[in-house]
Amino acid sequence: MTGVERCLNGIERICRSLTVALILTTMVVVFCDVMLRHFLNRPLPWAYDLVGMYLLAGTYFLALSDSYAARAHVGVDIFVRRLGESARRILEMLASAVGITLFGLIGYAAWLRTVVSFMNHDTVSGLIAWPTWISSAIVLVGSFLLVLRLLFRLAAHAGSLVLGRAIVDVLQIDGVRMGE
Incomplete structure (x- = not known):
């Protein structure tokens, strides 16, 4: 493993921990909102904005790069199975x-x-004036981190092709590393 990959x-790993915290926070906020709404007729008026603007955005975007690195994204590999290692790298x-x-x-x-949102002090109108720049x-952050991961994979696969040895593994299918 290279220093860049480490x-x-x-x-x-930090983003994964944040994602877990955001998911747990979402669950607690939604649970409390539902309980207060149904049993006391007193919902949390800020819950929808908090969950929709910050918590769900963080859950999705902060997990992108880690999910890609773990190969947890959906992929179509029906044709890849028949290709050699070099073709898969390409x-x-x-x-x-x-x-x-x-x-x-x-x-x-x-x-x-x-x-723009930060400079204009943009907020969502409602009980709490949530700043919109945070969700942007x-x-x-999530997009930038994924781009860094993709740049690393691109360079590592190119290096693997040039050097003739694996810097990173190629796509795994059915738990078996391809090219072995």
Whole structure:
């Protein structure tokens, strides 16, 4: 494992812990809101905005890179099974390049939105004036981290092809590392 990968793994581990905390917080807030709504007719008026703007965005975007690193994303591997290791590496490089482009654009848009929202002090109107820049910043952080992971995978697969030895493993199918 390279120093870059160790650093990425460390950041992803922190994001994974934050994601777990966000999920637990979401569960507690929603449970309390439902109980208060049904038994005391006193819902938490701020719960919907908190969960929708911050907690769910964090749960999704902060888990992206770690999920990708763990290969927990959905993939179509019906054709990949028949390809050699070099072809699989090239396909993973292509998929990484597409992901870098898409999530780079998402991150760039999130950056612009974060700056504008922060500078304009944008908030959601309601009982609590929740700042909107925080949710945009969460999207920015998650997208940026995924782009870093994808750049690492792209470079590692290219290096593996050039050097003729595995820097990173190729796609695993059915728990068996391909190319063995």
